[in-house]
Amino acid sequence: MKVEVENEDDGRWIxxxxxxxxxxxxxxxxxxxxxxxxxxxxxxLADKIEHGEEAPEIGRVFTVAA
Incomplete structure (x- = not known):
């Protein structure tokens, strides 16, 4: 997943x-x-999984062997 980073005018990073x-x-x-x-x-993502919601992004982290 792409992380976007920016330095704010007040010096904080987001x-x-x-x-x-x-x-x-x-x-x-x-x-x-x-x-x-x-x-x-x-x-x-863990919260989604624990609550039975779809979390397709997790497919980039784990694979399940058939």
Whole structure:
């Protein structure tokens, strides 16, 4: 999944994964924000799976042998 990163005028960094609604994080460095948004995406996908919702994005993380 593509992570978009931007440095705001006030010095904060923002990282976002546009294909996952709500996957956005702010912080003080680019590396910190990429790590935060990646962890957030994993939590959001785990929550979907636990609640029986479709999470097609997880197919890029895991494969299930037939």
């Amino acid at each position: 990282a976002e994964v546009p294909e996952i609604p709500g996957a956005m994080a702010y912080g003080t460095s680019k590396q910190e924000e990429v790590a935060k948004v990646q962890a957030l995406v994993l939590r959001l």
